Amino acid sequence: MIFLDNLSVTYKDGTVALENISLKFVSGEFTVLLGASGAGKSTLLRCLNFLTIPTSGQVIVEGLDDLNNPKTLRKHRQKTGMIFQQHQLLPRQTALKNILIGRLSYHSTLRSFFPLPKIDHIIALDCLDRVGLLNKALTPVKQLSGGQQQRIGIARALAQKPTFLLADEPVASLDPGSSHKILTNLKKICQEDGIGAVVSLHQIDLALEYGDRIIGLAGGNILFDSHPSKIKSQQLEKIYQTSSLMKTV
Numbered sequence: 001m002i003f004l005d006n007l008s009v010t011y012k013d014g015t016v017a018l019e020n021i022s023l024k025f026v027s028g029e030f031t032v033l034l035g036a037s038g039a040g041k042s043t044l045l046r047c048l049n050f051l052t053i054p055t056s057g058q059v060i061v062e063g064l065d066d067l068n069n070p071k072t073l074r075k076h077r078q079k080t081g082m083i084f085q086q087h088q089l090l091p092r093q094t095a096l097k098n099i100l101i102g103r104l105s106y107h108s109t110l111r112s113f114f115p116l117p118k119i120d121h122i123i124a125l126d127c128l129d130r131v132g133l134l135n136k137a138l139t140p141v142k143q144l145s146g147g148q149q150q151r152i153g154i155a156r157a158l159a160q161k162p163t164f165l166l167a168d169e170p171v172a173s174l175d176p177g178s179s180h181k182i183l184t185n186l187k188k189i190c191q192e193d194g195i196g197a198v199v200s201l202h203q204i205d206l207a208l209e210y211g212d213r214i215i216g217l218a219g220g221n222i223l224f225d226s227h228p229s230k231i232k233s234q235q236l237e238k239i240y241q242t243s244s245l246m247k248t249v
Contacts, residue, residue, distance in 0.1 A: 001024060001025065001026050001027070001061075001062040002024070002025045002048055002059065002060070002061050002062070002164065002196075003022075003023070003024045003025075003058075003059075003060040003061075003062075004021050004022055004023045004024075004044075004047070004048075004057065004058075004059060004060075005022055005057055005058040005059075005060060006020050006021070006022055006056070006057040006058075007020070007021040007022070007047060007054050007056070007057035007058070007059065008020055008021070008054065008055050008056045008057055009040075009043050009047065009052060009054055009055050009220075010055045016220055017040050017043040017220050018040050018043055018044060018047070018054075018220045019219075019220045019221055020057070021044065021057070021220075021221075021222060023215065023222070023225070025048070025164070025196055025198055026196055027163055027164075027194050027195065027196045028190070028191070028194045028195070028196060029196050029197070029212050029213055030187050030190055030191075030197045030199070030210060030211060030212045030213070031196075031197065031198045031199065031211065031212065031213045031214075031215060032199050032200075032201050032206075032207040032210065032211035032213070032214050032215070032228075033045070033198065033199065033200040033201070033215050033217060034201060034202075034204065034207050034214055034215065034216045034217070034224075034236075034239060035202075035216060035217035035218055035239055035240075036202070036218065036239070036240050037202070039217040039218050039219065039220070039239075040217045040219070040220040040221075041168075041200035041217055042168055042169075042200060043220075044200075044217070045166050045167075045168050045198060045200055046168075047059060048080065048164070048166055048198060049076065049077055049080045049082065049166060050067055050073055050076070050077070051082075061076050064076055074105065077105065078105040078106070078160060079160065079161070079162050079163045079164065080160075080162055080163070080164045080165075080166060081102070081156075081157025081158065081160045081162035081164070081165045081166070082157060082165075082166050082167075082168075083150075083153050083154055083157050083165060083166065083167035083168070083170050083186075084153060084168055084170075085168055085169040085170060085172050085173065086173075087141075087146075087149045087150060087152070087153045088153070089141045089149055089152060089153065089156075090141070091140065091141055091142035092140055092142060093140065093141065094137065094138050094139060094140055094141070095128060095133060095136045095137055095138070095139055095140075095141055095144070095152050095155075096121070096124055096125070096128065096137040096138060098141055098152055098156055099124040099127055099128060099152065099155045099156045099159050100116055100120060100121070100124050100159070101156055101159075102124070102127075102155075102156040102157060102158070102159030102160045103116055103120040103123065103124065103159055103160070104116075105160065106120075120159075123159055123161075124155075124159050125137060127155040127156075127158045127159045128152075128155050130155065130158065130185075130189060131151040131152070131154055131155045131158075131185055131189075132151065132185070133148060133151055133152065133155070136148065136152075145178075146173060146174055146178065147174055147175075147178035147181060147182060150170060150171070150174065150178075150182050151182065151185065153170075154170075154182070154185065154186055154189070158189060162195060163195060163196065164195065164196045164197070164198070165186070165190065165195055165196070165197045165198075165199075166197075166198050166199075167186070167197065167198070167199040167200070168200050169200055169201065169202065170182060170183075170186070170199065171183060171201070171203070171206070172202065179203070179206060180206075183199075183206060183209075183210045184210075186199075187210055199211075204236060207228065208228045208231075211228050212227070212228075213225070213226070213227060213228075214226065214227075214228050214231055216231070216235065216236075216239040217239070218238070218239050218240075223235065223238055223239050224239065
């Protein structure tokens with residue numbers, strides 16, 4: 001469980017990205033963050049693994065102490081996989097080597113300079129198989145399609161053996177067919193492993209189809225938080241018509 005307690009983020013220029021947000025995310029739930037650009041979706045995601053440090057409020061992780069402690073934060077990030085819109089892969093390296101990056105947090109800095117143990121390779125290959133790309137293990141990722149690269153990104157996050165997966169607009173640059181394939185695969189893996197997922201999307205139809213829960217954001221505030229079946233057209237209009245420009249103080 002990850003709990004946000006009265007979380008606020010104000011950037012150095014005075015921009016208010018999130019304002020007094022309180023939310024709970026649990027294992028096994030596929031949560032979709034909906035909202036226009038600038039609504040606060042990416043900031044919220046980045047707070048969950050402390051890539052963005054809250055200005056006020058707390059991020060509380062079940063079983064862990066203060067995340068301001070570097071050792072505690074390392075444990076949290078080890079179990080919190082991140083999937084990026086632009087993949088963030090090493091293009092000249094093979095798919096397998098990219099996925100092995102997900103195992104580095106289990107080793108010391110010195111140990112990471114040497115070939116990783118056999119067990120890490122077995123885990124990485126299994127993750128490749130689960131995203132349907134085992135036959136691409138030795139292929140440089142620059143030779144793969146955008147959809148395949150995103151699946152490599154999912155496999156890398158999965159190699160961490162996470163309890164939570166965070167995905168920031170993971171299908172924004174993909175065609176509809178690839179988008180459905182990615183989200184179907186991602187949700188299936190989360191269901192099988194009991195992984196909690198928090199995924200930001202801007203496609204309403206995908207949010208309604210894949211989300212177990214939708215959180216609608218606008219201007220750094222929560223306008224909706226419930227099952228997709230409960231969201232009404234008027235609420236969607238409010239989420240997207242409400243000024244998505246972050247406030248400045």
